[in-house]
Amino acid sequence: MDFNDKQIQIIETAETLFAERGFDGTSVRDIADVAGVNVAMISYYFGSKEKLMEALFDLRVGSVKSRVETLIKDDSLSPLEKVNMLIDEHIDRVMQKQCFHKIMLGVQVTNKNPAILKAANNVKISTTEVVAEMIKDGQKKGVFKKKIDVVLMMNTMIGTVSQTMMSQLFYREFNNQEGLPNEEFLVLLKRRLSIHIKTLFKAILTNEA
Amino acid sequence: MDFNDKQIQIIETAETLFAERGFDGTSVRDIADVAGVNVAMISYYFGSKEKLMEALFDLRVGSVKSRVETLIKDDSLSPLEKVNMLIDEHIDRVMQKQCFHKIMLGVQVTNKNPAILKAANNVKISTTEVVAEMIKDGQKKGVFKKKIDVVLMMNTMIGTVSQTMMSQLFYREFNNQEGLPNEEFLVLLKRRLSIHIKTLFKAILTNEA
Amino acid sequence: MDFNDKQIQIIETAETLFAERGFDGTSVRDIADVAGVNVAMISYYFGSKEKLMEALFDLRVGSVKSRVETLIKDDSLSPLEKVNMLIDEHIDRVMQKQCFHKIMLGVQVTNKNPAILKAANNVKISTTEVVAEMIKDGQKKGVFKKKIDVVLMMNTMIGTVSQTMMSQLFYREFNNQEGLPNEEFLVLLKRRLSIHIKTLFKAILTNEA
Amino acid sequence: MDFNDKQIQIIETAETLFAERGFDGTSVRDIADVAGVNVAMISYYFGSKEKLMEALFDLRVGSVKSRVETLIKDDSLSPLEKVNMLIDEHIDRVMQKQCFHKIMLGVQVTNKNPAILKAANNVKISTTEVVAEMIKDGQKKGVFKKKIDVVLMMNTMIGTVSQTMMSQLFYREFNNQEGLPNEEFLVLLKRRLSIHIKTLFKAILTNEA
DNA sequence: CATGAATGAGTCTTCATTCAT
DNA sequence: AATGAATGAAGACTCATTCAT
Numbered sequence: 001m002d003f004n005d006k007q008i009q010i011i012e013t014a015e016t017l018f019a020e021r022g023f024d025g026t027s028v029r030d031i032a033d034v035a036g037v038n039v040a041m042i043s044y045y046f047g048s049k050e051k052l053m054e055a056l057f058d059l060r061v062g063s064v065k066s067r068v069e070t071l072i073k074d075d076s077l078s079p080l081e082k083v084n085m086l087i088d089e090h091i092d093r094v095m096q097k098q099c100f101h102k103i104m105l106g107v108q109v110t111n112k113n114p115a116i117l118k119a120a121n122n123v124k125i126s127t128t129e130v131v132a133e134m135i136k137d138g139q140k141k142g143v144f145k146k147k148i149d150v151v152l153m154m155n156t157m158i159g160t161v162s163q164t165m166m167s168q169l170f171y172r173e174f175n176n177q178e179g180l181p182n183e184e185f186l187v188l189l190k191r192r193l194s195i196h197i198k199t200l201f202k203a204i205l206t207n208e209a
Numbered sequence: 210m211d212f213n214d215k216q217i218q219i220i221e222t223a224e225t226l227f228a229e230r231g232f233d234g235t236s237v238r239d240i241a242d243v244a245g246v247n248v249a250m251i252s253y254y255f256g257s258k259e260k261l262m263e264a265l266f267d268l269r270v271g272s273v274k275s276r277v278e279t280l281i282k283d284d285s286l287s288p289l290e291k292v293n294m295l296i297d298e299h300i301d302r303v304m305q306k307q308c309f310h311k312i313m314l315g316v317q318v319t320n321k322n323p324a325i326l327k328a329a330n331n332v333k334i335s336t337t338e339v340v341a342e343m344i345k346d347g348q349k350k351g352v353f354k355k356k357i358d359v360v361l362m363m364n365t366m367i368g369t370v371s372q373t374m375m376s377q378l379f380y381r382e383f384n385n386q387e388g389l390p391n392e393e394f395l396v397l398l399k400r401r402l403s404i405h406i407k408t409l410f411k412a413i414l415t416n417e418a
Numbered sequence: 419m420d421f422n423d424k425q426i427q428i429i430e431t432a433e434t435l436f437a438e439r440g441f442d443g444t445s446v447r448d449i450a451d452v453a454g455v456n457v458a459m460i461s462y463y464f465g466s467k468e469k470l471m472e473a474l475f476d477l478r479v480g481s482v483k484s485r486v487e488t489l490i491k492d493d494s495l496s497p498l499e500k501v502n503m504l505i506d507e508h509i510d511r512v513m514q515k516q517c518f519h520k521i522m523l524g525v526q527v528t529n530k531n532p533a534i535l536k537a538a539n540n541v542k543i544s545t546t547e548v549v550a551e552m553i554k555d556g557q558k559k560g561v562f563k564k565k566i567d568v569v570l571m572m573n574t575m576i577g578t579v580s581q582t583m584m585s586q587l588f589y590r591e592f593n594n595q596e597g598l599p600n601e602e603f604l605v606l607l608k609r610r611l612s613i614h615i616k617t618l619f620k621a622i623l624t625n626e627a
Numbered sequence: 628m629d630f631n632d633k634q635i636q637i638i639e640t641a642e643t644l645f646a647e648r649g650f651d652g653t654s655v656r657d658i659a660d661v662a663g664v665n666v667a668m669i670s671y672y673f674g675s676k677e678k679l680m681e682a683l684f685d686l687r688v689g690s691v692k693s694r695v696e697t698l699i700k701d702d703s704l705s706p707l708e709k710v711n712m713l714i715d716e717h718i719d720r721v722m723q724k725q726c727f728h729k730i731m732l733g734v735q736v737t738n739k740n741p742a743i744l745k746a747a748n749n750v751k752i753s754t755t756e757v758v759a760e761m762i763k764d765g766q767k768k769g770v771f772k773k774k775i776d777v778v779l780m781m782n783t784m785i786g787t788v789s790q791t792m793m794s795q796l797f798y799r800e801f802n803n804q805e806g807l808p809n810e811e812f813l814v815l816l817k818r819r820l821s822i823h824i825k826t827l828f829k830a831i832l833t834n835e836a
Numbered sequence: 837c838a839t840g841a842a843t844g845a846g847t848c849t850t851c852a853t854t855c856a857t
Numbered sequence: 858a859a860t861g862a863a864t865g866a867a868g869a870c871t872c873a874t875t876c877a878t
Contacts, residue, residue, distance in 0.1 A: 159368025577786025621830030
């Protein structure tokens with residue numbers, strides 16, 4: 001689980017290429033060439049292309065679960081504040097690791113990499129369970145509605161962010177923001193996305209207008 | 210654009226396999242074997258694997274735009290009714306063509322198949338434009354809010370449906386519906402998804418509680 | 419089981435090379451180069467290097483069992499005549515297919531190619547059973563001794579021929595026959611080997627001096 | 628010619644693996660792993676895989692020639708007794724070093740390792756010469772026949788033992804001795820093999836019935 | 837003295853595509 | 858119009874060996 005510099009270099013190169021071309025669309029030679037290392041080194045360090053993918057997953061996923069869990073336990077926050085923080089946390093994570101996120105989408109689409117698919121599912125399951133608990137808490141406190149479909153709610157958050165991330169260029173074109181520097185655009189997009197999802201969640205979670 | 214029986218047979222086999230294993234994860238020999246045709250026939254009919262993918266796209270996409278456009282022009286419907294119909298239409302289309310939808314997701318994820326990516330984007334652009342017009346109409350009529358981010362709204366619809374479709378099994382597990390026959394489950398899921406998105410859209414479009 | 423010309427060409431090339439360098443010591447590229455065909459053709463025709471080996475086995479082994487069986491059923495021959503014919507038959511077969519014989523020795527030595535090893539064993543088993551029957555018949559007729567270890571007897575025949583075949587050069591050197599043309603030498607060797615083994619067998623089978 | 632403990636450990640591991648999988652079927656990494664040493668150590672100690680094989684040969688062959696020679700010079704034994712001792716010596720050596728024997732068979736089969744093949748031949752040559760002398764002595768003393776093909780005789784001994792060793796399992800099956808513990812079976816097999824070959828040799832060497 | 841890190845050459849196999857028929 | 862035969866290029870991976878430490 002702890003990789004040396006050269007391993008991390010390979011993993012990060014693989015991350016970029018897998019995101020750009022897909023797992024099957026990327027050859028180990030591609031990765032080796034871009035990373036500036038010998039082809040044999042990938043097998044040497046990771047055993048196989050598949051295992052390299054798993055290493056990438058291990059490196060990137062690591063702390064997700066625990067961060068969500070600690071968030072939930074914070075008693076100084078109201079249920080809605082917690083939900084809003086969950087949203088921002090998710091947006092941040094996806095935006096910061098766009099490549100990795102694209103790869104995970106790809107994993108979900110194809111049935112390949114079963115080991116990773118399973119691991120990714122486990123992350124989703126535990127996250128959803130924690131969120132469900134959080135919502136139950138809000139319901140107990142009377143601030144959330146009675147009937148809430150947690151999975152669909154999560155799907156909306158995850159799906160909206162994914163979709164937005166994948167079609168950034170289109171968002172830019174459609175809203176005539178092509179002049180804006182990318183950095184600024186991303187900040188803007190993040191803010192809007194955050195507000196958008198929070199609005200949606202408020203509507204399905206609370207009784208307020 | 211008009212394919213003979215054998216061509217359609219090949220395209221539909223390709224659709225299933227591309228959805229299951231991804232474009233790069235599927236070999237033309239796989240397709241030929243499953244479709245029960247000669248390997249050379251794929252090159253013969255479509256020129257290349259890439260072109261076969263484009264043919265699949267042409268066959269499946271065809272009528273989307275026109276259906277949305279006619280929907281919009283129907284003066285007997287209120288703006289909100291139109292939006293709701295748009296939602297149901299989208300859910301139906303995705304659910305009916307799950308395989309194709311998965312493939313399109315894959316196309317968006319990887320940068321491969323630029324021709325198709327462009328075509329898919331065109332569909333999204335024109336659909337969004339039509340929807341934007343529809344919303345403007347609603348705003349003119351005073352039933353919709355002033356400030357509406359159409360693209361994010363569309364992303365929510367598309368993203369929620371995609372995400373839900375991709376993780377059906379998880380939805381089933383989490384809601385303890387494993388005993389339900391698949392057909393019944395899909396009907397249930399569709400109804401819930403429809404209500405869910407309509408609720409979301411109502412919240413961001415109208416001023417009603 | 420019936421191969422076309424090109425397949426036979428490949429099989430025979432493989433036979434020579436496997437015999438010269440061993441199975442693992444021969445690359446498919448070697449075979450393809452020597453046979454003057456494309457490397458891919460070996461996988462194309464046989465599926466794999468392993469399967470090529472099996473094809474070689476099928477091609478060469480084919481009729482062994484049946485020939486021995488028909489020999490045994492010939493009522494015009496005395497038991498000892500049958501044994502002698504068996505010896506000559508074996509010597510002829512090994513000498514004619516020296517390469518194949520070397521390969522089979524290699525298969526027995528290493529535990530690789532389990533499928534072929536099993537098939538080869540089956541040939542040995544059924545041959546031994548037939549010979550055992552033949553010997554029982556000789557015993558019933560009173561021309562053979564009571565106590566005969568059929569397996570050791572067969573091992574002597576097979577082992578002596580193998581050993582002689584593998585060390586032909588040494589035989590030649592030791593007996594100062596280096597001047598003899600190879601063809602003539604082989605005829606001589608065969609004759610001597612035949613007499614040698616027949617003498618041995620007579621000693622363990624019969625009571626004659 | 629004198630190896631330290633670690634070298635012997637490597638050599639003996641190589642012996643086992645070469646016997647099991649053949650020279651080309653065994654990688655230096657396999658050897659290193661099983662021997663519990665570093666991969667580089669094999670090149671470091673022996674220079675190459677090939678040279679390791681030669682070291683194995685040197686370690687195992689060493690004393691063969693001398694033992695046969697001293698046997699021959701023992702004047703207290705009759706020629707036939709000497710031959711019989713030669714047989715038992717050979718059986719013992721092969722049975723005790725089955726692995727090494729298998730490897731030597733493999734070396735004879737393939738043309739690889741020319742250095743070893745030559746060395747192995749030298750052993751055979753000198754042994755045969757010594758035996759030939761011994762037989763000449765027996766002929767002089769009038770106890771052996773005039774015309775004896777020493778090489779074929781040696782081939783019978785070597786070949787029968789090899790063949791029997793390689794197909795132990797078959798011998799066991801065919802003679803319904805599967806229940807017997809392996810140790811006991813080997814003792815039995817050795818005794819029978821000894822008697823078998825002595826009988827054969829007596830028949831070709833002497834005039835007795 | 838001994839070894840972990842590294843690699844170029846090589847392994848077998850699969851690929852999409854072509855072409856003569 | 859349709860296809861069996863064929864292939865060059867590329868795929869992932871393993872090899873024995875080297876070298877700085």
